[in-house]
Amino acid sequence: MLATLATLTALAFAQQTDTQIAVRQGIRLEVNNYGGGIVVKAWNQNAVRVHAEHSSRDYVDVNLEPSVLTVKAASRRGPPGVVDYTINAPAWMALNLAGMSTDIEVDGTQGAVTAETVSGEIKCRGGTGYISLKSVEGAVALQDAKGRVEINTVNEGITLTGVSGDITAETVSGDIELEGIESSNVDVNTVSGDVVYEGTIKDAGHYRFSTHNGDVTLAIPEKANATVSVATFNGDFDSSFPVSVTGTTKHRFGFTIGTGSARLDLETFNGDIKLRRPGKLHVKDHDHDEENH
């Protein structure tokens, strides 16, 4: 009975806003949403369509300025409530999306993306140029993007798939998984979580993978040229292929692969460091036959 009443009340207060506005090339989209969701889907029109579901107390303000189209909710009484946005935007459009208790999803964009939320997830497919995705309580996933990538969360993991360009990724408690990466500059850091990397090791590139509590697992391409520095305090090193250790101190040692052109820093305080052949990233430890060190 109470559930029915609640549903009826919700239906009575539900309202939809649906509006479309033409935009010229170069304008960016800025969406602020305190609570709810922001879904942006790229399309091939030079127009932005904003569909929003919200309480009848609230209204959605879509404002076109010379260089920015802003979308935000306001209320006739007090702060606005939960708003769920579904927005179609041109694929070229740069996106600035922000919220507090807001899930953010971007699909198919080819522009720059900045997304920040506190208690929400961020999922982004696509993006070119500067891509910055930040959450506190939610997981962050980026797929098929190209540019300078900065990912940050606190309490969840980070997943990057098919990403190219300079990459920085940090979390406190969560795993960081990077697969299908093409980059010459990767900096990955978690405090409590595993780090997994499968991607290019480019000549003269710099790669740093670091965790305090967790394993670091890397798939090293066959023809990689890298000077590798391995550091662990309470952990082991394990490689699927032979390496010749060149310098050893109490907690650190190094070795060279090929010409040693790239620099590779692998660090874990309480965990193992594992090197795997390409495509063998998820093979269990006992399945590989060559072990070293």
Next chain:
Amino acid sequence: MDEWTDRLSDYVDGELRADQRAEMEAHLSGCTECRDVLEQLRGVVARAATLEDRGPTRDLWSKVAREIKVERAARDVAPRRARRLSFSVPQLLAASIALMLLSASAVWLTVAHRVTGGTSQQTAAGRTPEGGPTTRVAWATDPRYDAAIAELQAALQAGRRNGQLDSATIRIVEHNLAIIDTAIVQARRALAADPGSAYLNHHLADTMRRKMDLLRQATAITGART
């Protein structure tokens, strides 16, 4: 509380009439909450007077610029009146958090600069290459780091008391601060046993930076909510 807190900034500025002032003081004698707010406001004023004239950090600027724009738009439509510098309590609290952030950031930049000898040694990803043990230990034991952390923690606590961070977010931030603190303790212990280890020095410094970053992030959220 609102009726009184709204008048607290005028009280601090000495702009209440004598009867209003007496009324306020009578209220303050019996209201702990208002006394706390008053103390914070006085802290802000005192702090503002001692701060150096520093440029805003990059991440604050976009927000400041936006606020200026909003304020300018409002001013354009509002009738002109005599200018008087007056802030609401939430604005002052936000200002106090911003001041703490600026101050802590300044300390952080100073310490980081002193250790690395400037930005020339930084990598493209914004980190320094591995330094020698001496510089790292100096960094990790710099008292200004502790001072910056204390300021940021105070800002976070202020945000908590004033309800500017929701309880779930506070729990998560504190949980993750505890994880970082444990990592710092472990790294310090390991370093004490092996003070010459470049890795341990580097790792400790990096973990301490993570704590600073998380506190800055949490206090920035507090400011944004305000």
